[in-house]
Each structure stands twice: as structure tokens, then as C-alpha cells.
Amino acid sequence: MSRAVLSVGSNLGDRQAHLRAAVDLLGDSVRAVSGVYETPPWGDPDQPAYLNAVILVEDPAATQHDWLDRARACEAAEGRERNPDRRFGPRTLDVDVIAVWDADGRPVSVDDPELTLPHPRARLRAFVLRPWLDLQPDGDLPGHGALAELLAAPELAADVAAMTFRPDLSLESMA
Numbered sequence: 001m002s003r004a005v006l007s008v009g010s011n012l013g014d015r016q017a018h019l020r021a022a023v024d025l026l027g028d029s030v031r032a033v034s035g036v037y038e039t040p041p042w043g044d045p046d047q048p049a050y051l052n053a054v055i056l057v058e059d060p061a062a063t064q065h066d067w068l069d070r071a072r073a074c075e076a077a078e079g080r081e082r083n084p085d086r087r088f089g090p091r092t093l094d095v096d097v098i099a100v101w102d103a104d105g106r107p108v109s110v111d112d113p114e115l116t117l118p119h120p121r122a123r124l125r126a127f128v129l130r131p132w133l134d135l136q137p138d139g140d141l142p143g144h145g146a147l148a149e150l151l152a153a154p155e156l157a158a159d160v161a162a163m164t165f166r167p168d169l170s171l172e173s174m175a
């Protein structure tokens, strides 16, 4: 399994530093990093705004479970704490595996609560689709269709209107 799209989000502490840490920890597998958007909280409105971005990663040696392990390792490194009473609650760093493609470029489909692929809520999340579209204007969310069409769905209009591009908060290396 070689290629994946990861979504990163943060709404606690130094949000930009948490997202940057994920890029650093993913290291040589990183192929592209989107711009950063400030986004309204999805799924649980009573919390601060998030910063969100999307990262394209590639590693011929990585299985889909390796991407999940790496996502969890990034969250742990940034002190992510889980609150079982608030499923979509605030967090220092959330890293979701949105989709994975195998070595032949075929999308991987997994139906397991431990790892569901493509991510079952990605199509409902402007904070995933918008930065991904910036990186891949002709991209598809496997099984659901073109990113541009998904983003144009009426259910996402309010979230699209409320999100702001933050060019001042780039995740690119300062070096």
C-alpha cells in the first residue's frame, strides 16, 4: 500500500505547531502539504475553531495499517487526549487516514471499525475536501466521486462559506 491522503486538524494549544509536528514526524513520506484553513468545529459546535490541512504521503513499504499507526503516533507525540464523552471534541492533534491506494494505484477499501477506508465521514467534511482539492483539483474521494462535486453539495455550503484560508500559517519548512 503506497499512497495515502491524511487529514490533520488542531484546535487546542499552538495549533500551527501541532500541524507542523505531524508534517515533521511523517518525514520522508510526505509528498505534498496543503495550505492551512481555519474552520468551524464540525460535529460538536461548542469548541474553538480548528486549523486544518491535508498531507499527501507515499511509502512503497507502508500498509494501510502502517498509515494508521503513523497517524496515531503523530497524535500521541502532540499529547492527544481522548475524552470518551465527546467523540468530536477538542484536541491538540487529529490525524485521520482519508484514503489509501495500493501499489497499482487502486483505492483500498476496508470495512473495520479499527480502520475504515475511505474514511466514512470525509465526504461530509469541507475541512478535508477543500485543502485536498487545492492539492489535487481533479481528485476523487474513492467510492464517492470528484472532490469538486462533493464540495459543491448544499449540505456543505455553510461550512465552505465559514472556512478561511490562512496563508500566514503555512506548514512548509521555515528552513
Ligand SMILES: Nc1ncnc2c1ncn2[C@@H]1O[C@H](COP(=O)(O)OP(=O)(O)OP(=O)(O)O)[C@@H](O)[C@H]1O
Residues within 6 Å of the ligand: 068, 071, 082, 087, 088, 089, 094, 095, 096, 097, 098, 112, 113, 114, 115, 116, 117, 118, 119, 120, 121
Ligand atoms: N480512516 C481512519 N482514520 C483514522 N482512524 C480511523 C479510521 N477508521 C477507523 N479509525 C479508528 O477510529 C478511532 C478513533 O479515532 P479518533 O479518535 O481520531 O476519531 P475522531 O477523530 O474523534 O472521529 P473521526 O474518525 O470521525 O475523525 C481510531 O483509534 C481508529 O482505530
Ligand SMILES: Nc1nc2c(c(=O)[nH]1)N=C(CO)CN2
Residues within 6 Å of the ligand: 008, 009, 010, 039, 040, 041, 042, 043, 044, 050, 052, 087, 088, 089, 094, 127
Ligand atoms: N473543523 C473541524 N472540526 C472537527 C475536526 C477537524 O479536524 N476540523 N475534527 C474532529 C474530530 O473528529 C471533529 N470536528
